[in-house]
Amino acid sequence: MRAMTITEDHRLELAELPEPVAAPGEVLIDVVAAGVNRADVAQTAGKYPPPPGASELPxxxxxxxxxDTGEAVVALLAGGGYAEVVAVPEGQLLPAPENMDLTDAAGVVEVCATVVSNLVLEGGLADGQTVLIHGGTGGIGTVAIQIARQLGARVMTTVGSDEAITQVRELGADHAWNRHTTDVPDAAREAGGADVILDIVGGPALADNVTMLREHGRLIIIGTLGGASGELPVGMLMGKRARVIGTTLRSRPTESKREILQRTRELVWPMLADGTVSVPIHATFELEEAAAAQNVLREGGHLGKVILQVAARDA
Structure with a gap:
């Protein structure tokens, strides 16, 4: 099979590899397309190794x-997606969303599962609450804005340009701020603060995030784009009776992923079917163009997901 490997000097290289062999409880998937995520970029750079036992491919x-059945599916992996065939635990599969091209569907499951696991299961976001989503134009951000609105939440978000403010407002954001030109903590506090904050920045944003939380607020950290260390204002956190939650999805065991995916299917698949939630696709690249696809994420400024076309487009 064709697959993209990572060289010792951290480049992506097309190679011919043996197909994986399905272990007990796994099924083989003939891949149509693969989603490109920031974790892939970090792995390529040597900064995010796969969990023990997972494929070394990004x-x-x-x-x-x-x-085995020919069913159209989407799969959540711990690694290996940049290839023509993957072996996946059956609990990490979902039927492809109805009426969606299989190429576009490649960008659905990771962002939707991430949003559900963090905003709903970890954060307990509820009708009438306020959420602050950092990075509103990214794959996770664009979907988080829409799902949060469907849950009845008021949505605040940060973006990287004035143009992006219009884009995220069209997705449903009530407040959007250019992080380069706005004092976001002041603006968020003036807007009443947040019950839940979904953060991809990490350590450097830690103190500011705590200042923006309401009483009993939940700060959920899912990324460390800005760095892994920061100052935590413990007294303020205690005074607000707030919580800081750090999570990952990739390294969870299959049973945990199965539970998240089932909740995702129950909650989000109907929204995808009726069009109340969509996953914007910024660009689609061929498998051998994976390096260019990852560069889009490195450079930023994109709206939504980047996809790798692995097989011919599904009819």
Whole structure:
């Protein structure tokens, strides 16, 4: 099979590799397309190794067809998605969303599962609450804005340009601020603060995030784009009776992923089917162009997901 490997000097290289062999409880998927995520970029750079036992190839999500039944599916992976065939635990599969092209479906499962696991299961976001989503134009941000609105929340978000403010407002954000030109903590506090904050920045944003929390607020850290260390204002955190929650999805065991995916299917798949939630696709690249696809994420400024086309477009 064709697959993208990571060289010792951290480049992506097309190679011919043996197909994986399905272990007990796994199924083989003939891949149509793969989603590109920031975790893939970090892994390529040597900064985010796969969990023990996972494929060394990058790629955390794919769309394709089960080899045993032919069913169109999406799969959440711990690695291996930049390839023509993947072996996946059956609990990490979902039926492809109805009426969605399988190429576009490759960008659905990782962001939707991330949003559900963090905003709903960890954060307990509820009708009438306020959420602050950092990085509103990214794959996770664009979907988080829409799902939060469907849950009845008021949505605040940060973006990287004035143009992006219009884009995220069209997705449903009530407040949007250019982080380069706005004092976001002041603006968020003036807007009443947040019950839940979804953060991809990490350590450097820690103190500011705590200042923006309401009483009993929840700060959920899912990324460390800005760095892994920061100052935590413990007294303020205690006074607000607030919580700081750090989570990852990739390293969870299959049973945990199965539970998250089932909740995702129950909550989000109907929204995708009726069009109340969509996953914007910024660009689609061929498998061998994976390095260029990852550069889009490195450079930023994109809206939504980047996809790798692995097989011919599904009819």
């Amino acid at each position: 790629g955390l999500e794919v769309s394709g067809r089960r080899r």
